[in-house]
Amino acid sequence: MTILEAAGALRSRSISCVELVNECLGQITRLNPSLNAFLTVIEDSARAHGANLDKELAAGIDRGLLHGIPIAHKDLVYTKGIRTTSGSKLFADYVPDCDAPVAKKLSAAGAVMIGKTGLHELAYGVTSDNPHFGTIRNPHDPERMPGGSSGGSGVAVATGMALMATGTDTGGSIRIPASFCGVVGLKPTYGLVDRSGIQPLGFSLDHVGPLTATVADARATFAVVTDDLRLRPAPAALNEIRIGLPENFYFTQVASEVRDAIHRQARLAERLGAIVRPVQMPDMEALNAAGRVILLVEASALYEPYLSRRGDFGADVLALLDQGRLIPATDYVNAQRLRKILLDDFRALFQSIDCLLTPTTPIVAPRIGERQVELDGQMQDTRLAISRFTRGMNVVGFPALSLPCGRSRDGLPIGLQMIARPFEEQLLFLLGEALEGAQNGK
Amino acid sequence: MRPDSACDIPKDQLERIEPIVDSVLAELRRQTRILPCQTESALVYELGPADVDAGAAE
Numbered sequence: 413m414t415i416l417e418a419a420g421a422l423r424s425r426s427i428s429c430v431e432l433v434n435e436c437l438g439q440i441t442r443l444n445p446s447l448n449a450f451l452t453v454i455e456d457s458a459r460a461h462g463a464n465l466d467k468e469l470a471a472g473i474d475r476g477l478l479h480g481i482p483i484a485h486k487d488l489v490y491t492k493g494i495r496t497t498s499g500s501k502l503f504a505d506y507v508p509d510c511d512a513p514v515a516k517k518l519s520a521a522g523a524v525m526i527g528k529t530g531l532h533e534l535a536y537g538v539t540s541d542n543p544h545f546g547t548i549r550n551p552h553d554p555e556r557m558p559g560g561s562s563g564g565s566g567v568a569v570a571t572g573m574a575l576m577a578t579g580t581d582t583g584g585s586i587r588i589p590a591s592f593c594g595v596v597g598l599k600p601t602y603g604l605v606d607r608s609g610i611q612p613l614g615f616s617l618d619h620v621g622p623l624t625a626t627v628a629d630a631r632a633t634f635a636v637v638t639d640d641l642r643l644r645p646a647p648a649a650l651n652e653i654r655i656g657l658p659e660n661f662y663f664t665q666v667a668s669e670v671r672d673a674i675h676r677q678a679r680l681a682e683r684l685g686a687i688v689r690p691v692q693m694p695d696m697e698a699l700n701a702a703g704r705v706i707l708l709v710e711a712s713a714l715y716e717p718y719l720s721r722r723g724d725f726g727a728d729v730l731a732l733l734d735q736g737r738l739i740p741a742t743d744y745v746n747a748q749r750l751r752k753i754l755l756d757d758f759r760a761l762f763q764s765i766d767c768l769l770t771p772t773t774p775i776v777a778p779r780i781g782e783r784q785v786e787l788d789g790q791m792q793d794t795r796l797a798i799s800r801f802t803r804g805m806n807v808v809g810f811p812a813l814s815l816p817c818g819r820s821r822d823g824l825p826i827g828l829q830m831i832a833r834p835f836e837e838q839l840l841f842l843l844g845e846a847l848e849g850a851q852n853g854k
Numbered sequence: 855m856r857p858d859s860a861c862d863i864p865k866d867q868l869e870r871i872e873p874i875v876d877s878v879l880a881e882l883r884r885q886t887r888i889l890p891c892q893t894e895s896a897l898v899y900e901l902g903p904a905d906v907d908a909g910a911a912e
Contacts, residue, residue, distance in 0.1 A: 701881035708875065734868055735875045743879055749888050793874065 429480030512609025529564030584802025591827025602809030712736025772827030
């Protein structure tokens, strides 16, 4: 069930908030032992919260579309009185004394928090194979990874354990699990959703956003978590949207079935009235290099005080933190300088288009532990390949939405990434809903 | 490698840049568009794409 369907059912009294909560808790009971999406489930308080919200609806108090909707928070979003581990041994017993503003806003809008979802340790990785809290598994094939770092959130939404889950995205950590799990994930414009009360990773790259079953659900959630006046309205119609389809970078080193699926979406957008034109991308390899250097240094600066507790880190995260300390300050500064130059390139690109269509990930979900993947006849590090198409938007701060756009031969979801100018999330929702509707024959 | 054994890594190994990071640095250092004597606004050194607002306003 989607948020919008549940909202309709709640108002027609065909289901209650408590029943919705119980449905999600039932899914957690059935599936979490095998998929490991949740680290903490708060059954009793969720039911009590649901009961209060039922009373409010009966009394004519309606908080909006999220009233009574069961949601989950990635376990690095601070939740008052509820353990928030950040997927790390360092914070295994940390209980915040306040809610993150994003959690507070969702709660005020009537959302019912039912638990905290698992993640890659410290959100520093894309596999969600966590050495402290166990491996999170993809619901479409439990031998495959769900993506990360917001892996638990992707699994929770894909299986109906929650109707929405929050995620964070420093190099693709919302969009990658959305792609691998077959759900929608929004990385908003940089700075648009309040990051306070959320464990950071890369100070200048971190974003917060929702994972949902549909684009309309992402739009409904986004409306609650931000009310920024800089947001621009959606275009009046699809024929006002100029879509750029990259000729370079995004369609090399990509699985053929992923490439074909994205091209089909471009043709579909054209049939729906949008204008599709080929574009040359700025230097994306440079953008990725800048992003990696900035993240390596910022994450190491953040965790340096903890690095003496070497046994408290998993091997992959510890290796990254060690490497970040070895990067000269000159390279960090030059990466930031390059970032500014490439941001100007992106602004120039978006003078002739309103949106880009790309794959979210070059491959579908790999098997757990698969370290190398073959693309265009070359073996590549799986972790680097997975984030190759997402990382750049963390560097320039443009909003990006991932939505499912078909399945591979093995039945695994393929993700379409749509990118717009800063503050043009509504354009992404308009186009995303149109494509989603057309895929579903609506 | 399990984290419990990480404290046993020799210092020289801890101070060695791995090839995968080295290749990222090489890509960055190849960028000729970063000019050595370029005058830049202070904005460049602010954390994050702080001027996305300016981009939106154009």
